[in-house]
Amino acid sequence: MHALVLAAMLLAAEPPRFETDVLPLLTKAGCNAGACHGAAAGRGGLKLSLFAGNPAADYDSLVRELEGRRINRAKPADSLFIAKPTGMIDHEGGVRFDFDGPEAKLLTNWVSAGAPRAASGLLRSISLQPAALVGTSIPFKARIQVFAELDDGSKRDVTGMSVFTPGDESALAAKGAGFFTVLRPGRHTVTVRYLSQVRSLSITARREGKPLDLSQAERHNWIDDEVLTALADLGMAPRPRASDAALLRRLSLSLTGRLPSSADVESYLADGKSGKFERLVERLLASEAFVDYWTWRLARQLRVRTLPNDERGTQAFHGWIREQVQVKTPLERMAKEMLVAEGDSWENGAANFHRSAPDARAQAEYLSEVLLGIRLRCANCHNHPLDRWTQDDYHGLAAIFARVDRGRFVRLLGSGEVIHPATVEAAQPKIPGGRFLTSDKDAAGDYRGELADWLIEKRTGLFARAQVNRLWKAMFGRGLVEPADDLRETNPATHPRLLDRLRDEFVDNGYDLRHLLRLIALSAAYQRSGVMEDDQGAAAEQFYAGYPRHSLEAEILLDASGDVTGVPESFPNQQAGTRSVQLVEFSKPEHALSVLGVCSRQESCDAAPAGADSLGQLTTQLHFLNGKLLNERLQDGSGFLAVARQDETPASKIVEQLYLRAYSRRPTQSESEFWSLELKNEPVESRQKKLQDLLWAILSSREFRTNH
Template structure:
C-alpha cells in the first residue's frame, strides 16, 4: 500500500514524531511530477524523438517505457540509488548541470523531493496489486461564475482509486488555462480572473483530464437589463448569457441586410434587383419568415448546401475520379433537396458498400482510404472530435486514450476497397465491402483490440454482422451526447459565422461551449424533430439573434463570441465570384461544366482558377473546415486591383452597365441598379450624388461606370456578409 504525500520529505523529516518513510509511487507520484514540470510534454522529452537522447512517453501514457528510460538507459546514469543527489534526472532539471530546458525542478521544491526520495528508495516500480487511479474529480464540480472583486477560486483535485480510496492530488496535478487573457491558474490550482469573459481550466493527472468552465464578470457601471423582445427560445437563452455578462443585444438588421444575408446563407447567391425592391416594399410583418421558407425549398439551397458537405466529404477528382464526383454530388444535392434526416444521412455514408460509380455513399470509404482515415474522418464529422492525436499516444487535451482510438478503429478495420482499373475491365471505380474476419492489433502492447464505444465499453458483435452497422446504431441514437450537438454546432456556425463550440470539430472538456444551455436546447429540438435539418435552420433564421444588426453598441462592442450582434464575415470564394458575376451580368465559365454553372454549384474545386484559389477555395484534401481559408489575404486585394477576372468583366462590352448604356439608360438608373444588385438596396442620396458627379466629369461614360462598379466591389458591404 502507498500513500500520496502532500509534503516533501524535507518537511516530514522536521517533524518531532519519527515515522517509517512512505513509499513513493512511481505511477502515481513520479510520473505526475514529470508531467507537472513539463518534462514529458511534446516540446520536451515527450516529443517522438525525445530531447538530448532522453525520451519519455507523452504525458506519461507508457509507464513501463518511462521507467526503463529513467532507470536503464544511459547505463543507468539518470538515477543513482547510492547517491540520489548525483542523479542526472535531478542535476539537469535543477540546472546543477547545463540543461537546455532551463530550471524545471528547483532544488528544495516538493517535486524535487518526490523524485529524490523515489531514487533513494531504489527507483523501483510500484508493488504488484497497487490500485490504479480510475478517475479524478475537481472541486468546485460545476461551472463557476465569479464577479469582481471576488474573482479568485481555489481548486481541489481528488483521485479515485480501484480499491475505493480517494486522495487529494492537487499538488500533483497540472493546471492549464484555455485563455490566459481571461484567467490565470497557478501551480497549486488557484484561479484568478484577469478580465471579463469565459474560459476553462484544464486539469491533468496521468491520463485523466477534467475541465472546469469559468465566467468572470466585471460589473458595468450603470448597466440595466431592459428585457429585449424575443422570437423563440434561442433569443431567451442568448439573452440569459448576455445578461449574465452584462452585454446588451443589438436591434434587428434592416430588411436589405436580412435579405442579402439569408440569400447568401441559404443559396450562396445575391437576390436580383427586382426581388430586393419587392421585398423592401412589402410591409407584411411575416415576410421574413415566408422568405426563409421559400429559400429552404429552392433548388439553389440544395445545391449550395451540397457544396458545403462536398468540402467535408472531400469530393474531388483526386480522391474519387470524375465519375465518382458526379454521382456523389448528385446524391448530396438530392439529400439536401429531400431534407434527408441527419441520422439517415450519416448512416448511409458510414455503412455504405458497393461500386463507387453506382452507389454514391460508398465514395465515403474511397475518400477515407484506410481504417485510420475512416475513423478520424467519422469522429471529426459526426462526433466533433479530433481523434488523430490518440493514434500514437493518449490525447494531450482530451479524455481519449490510445486504447480508445484502436477500439473504435476496430469498427472500420474490416472495410475492404478494391480498385477496378482498365486492366481489370473497369473504369477506375472502387468496390467497397467488408471482410468476415480481421482484428486490430494494438501497436504498443501487441494485444488484439475488441470493438469499443464511448459510454458502452467493449462491444460484442455477432459473427457475420457488419461492425459498421453497430457503430452507426450507437452514433445516431438520440441519447448519443455527441452526434446531435456536433450537427447542431455545424449548422449554427454556417449561419452565424462561428460555432457555439469553436472550432466546430473540436469538442472537448477544455474547449467548452460559449453557451451550453443554448447548445443543449438546440440539440434537444433537433433530435425531437427527427434530426430535421430544415427545421433547425428555420428556427435559427427566425430568431432575433440571427436577424440582429451587425452594428455594435457601446453595451456590446466588447463581445465577439456570445452573439449579441451579427458578426460580419468575408464571403466564401464561390459566393464572391458569383456576386461579381451577378452584378456584372456575366456568368463565369468553368472547365468541363455547362455554361452558366455558378461557382456555388461547383461539384468539385476548380484548382486552376486563380480567383477562387486566392479567396480560399479548399482543395478538399482533409475533412476539416479549417482547410477553407476565411482570413483576408494580400492576394485577394490584388485580384480586385489588377486581377484578370474582375477587370475582364468590367471591360466586357456584354456586361450589365455597358448594355444599359447601349439601351439608353440614364446614369442614375444604371448606378441605382448596380446598388440594388450588389447591396440589395438603393444608393443613398450621397452615394448617388458622388457617382453621378464622377460620371459627369469623365471623358468616357462607360469607363466612369466601370470605376463606380469597381468601387462597389471593393467595399466591405459587398465583400462581407453583414
C-alpha cells in the first residue's frame, strides 16, 4: 500500500469515505476478489461485490448485515472486519495488513466516525497520467498516476489505492504503486483498477532512441501506413518481400485452406508477367475451394455442430452458410437474418442459430462471443470486472431471447422470462450498454429486430469490429486483438487505428468478405517474408515486421497430409474425395481429426493463444508423428510414393515433387545434393524406405505444419 497516500488520508480533517477510501483499500488487499469474499457465494459468511462493483450492497454487508456485528462503534479497533484481516482473529484469508499499519488505522477512523456512507463525493471516473508512455532505452523506469474525479467536482490522486496489473510480467516489473521497470522492447499494457473503474495504458519501449525512418519502405495500401507507423515507433525494420513460392503457398492456405498443387506451383513460378500475385488473389477468391473454406471458417465461428437426433437441422444450417458465402451475401445481412429467423429449422437453416444454445442466458453468451467478440458471460453473477458490461446488460440481453422456442420449429412463445439474480425479478430486455426496451403493443414484444439493428449500427461498430479482427486473424494467424472473442478496452489492439480503419472500410463496402480479404492480401504487410529465429522475437510477429508463422488447424493439416501423400482421408458415410473442411458433423469428430486436436465447437475455437502449435500436447505429437495417420499413408499402395515406384520415376524427380507438394518450392541446392547422395545406387527396396523417411520428415517438419 502507498503509505504516504494513506498517511495523508489519516491527517485529513474529514473522516474516510466508504466508497472512495474503504472500498479501494479492501480491493487493494484482495478482499473482494473472486477467490475471496467477491466470489458469487461469498466466503466465510461474508459476500462482497466483485471488485466493489456494488457499493450499496457492500455497505449493507459490512455495516447492517448480522445486526451490525461486523463493526464495533464502541471499540472500533475490535470491529470484526478489522480484526480478521489484521490477524487478531483467525482468518481463512490470512493477514492482509498490519494491525498498527495505516490501513487498519484508516478503517478504524471510519468506524470511529460512525461508519458513514456519504451521499456525495462518489466516484464518477478515473484518468491516468500520462495517457501513454514511450521509453528510449532498455530497461527504463516508468511511473503511472491515477486520478479520480468525484461527483462533487473534486479530483483526488488515488494512485496508492489503485491496483496495477501488467499484461506481461516478463516485460514489466512492478516496483510499488504505479512504478514499473520495462525490461524488453515492444508495446506493453498495464491495466489499472480503482473501484469499479478500469483503464489501460500503453507503454512503448524502443530499441533505439529515435523512431526509425521508414518513409521509403514498401507500401501497397493504407494498411501499410498504419503498420509501418507502429514499426517506426518501436524501432523495428520490416523484412523484405517473401519469395513467389512462399506467397503462393501462404495465400492458398489463407484463402482456400489448401496447398497449391505441384503443377500450380510450377506454373506460377514460371509466370514472368507483372501482376501475377494480384491475378492469383482474384482466382482464389472466385474458386469453389474459397467457398468451402470460408463456409468452414464461419461454421466454426458459429459453432455449428449436430444436436442430439437432429442431423437435418445441422445440415440445413451448414447449407445456408455455404449458400450465403457462394452468393456473396454481406456478413451483416447474414447476422440479421439469423437473429430474426423463425420457422422449421430443417428448412430455414438460419433458424438453427437459436438452437445453438440451450436457453436464453446461453444464447446471450453465444451471441456476444460469436457476433460481437465480447465475453458477456463474465457479467452473469456480477458486473464484468474488466469491461463496461453490467448484470443488467447480461440479463437484459438474455431477456430478449426468453420467449424463443428452441425446438425444431423456432418461434416466439406467448410468455417467457429471465430472472435477474440481483433483483430476483424478471429482467427487462435491454440493448447491451444501451437502453431498456419496452413495447407499445403488449407487455412482452419481440425485440430481436431492434437488437439486430443495434448490432450492425455503424456508430457502435461492435459487429464489424469483431468480424474484421477475425478476418485479419484468418490471414495472419493472429488478431489485432487476442483472443479474438475478448474485445475490451483493457485488452487493447496492437494497432488501434488500423482496427478502426478496417472496421470503417468493411462497413463502407457493404460488409463484403472478399473485399476485405483482398485488401489485406494485397498489402505489403501480408507479403513480407516470415519472421526468422534471429529476428526480434514475439514483438516482430505481433507488430508484423515479418509474417507471423502459425500452425495449420487440424482440418487443414489433415487435408494437406492427404494431398502430399496422395492418400486423402476417407470419412464414414461421406463421398470419396470429401475434405475435412467440407464436413458438417463436429459433435463427434472423426478419429483422425481428434488425433490432431480438432476444436469440437462446444466452446469458442478462438481460445487458443495466437501462434499456438496445433500439435502442442505431447500425446497429439506422438499420435501424429508415430501413429497410423502418417505411417499408413507412407506405405499405402495407392499413395504418391507407391505410384512413383511403379512408374520408375527417377529419385531426383520424386524428391523435387515432394518439396513442391509439401513446401510449394523446389529443394535448395544443398537439399538436392544431400538426397542425391543418399539415394544414389540404392537398391529399390532400400531407396523406397529412404523416400518414406524423407516424406515422414517433411510431414513432421515445422515448415509443412505451419503457414509462414
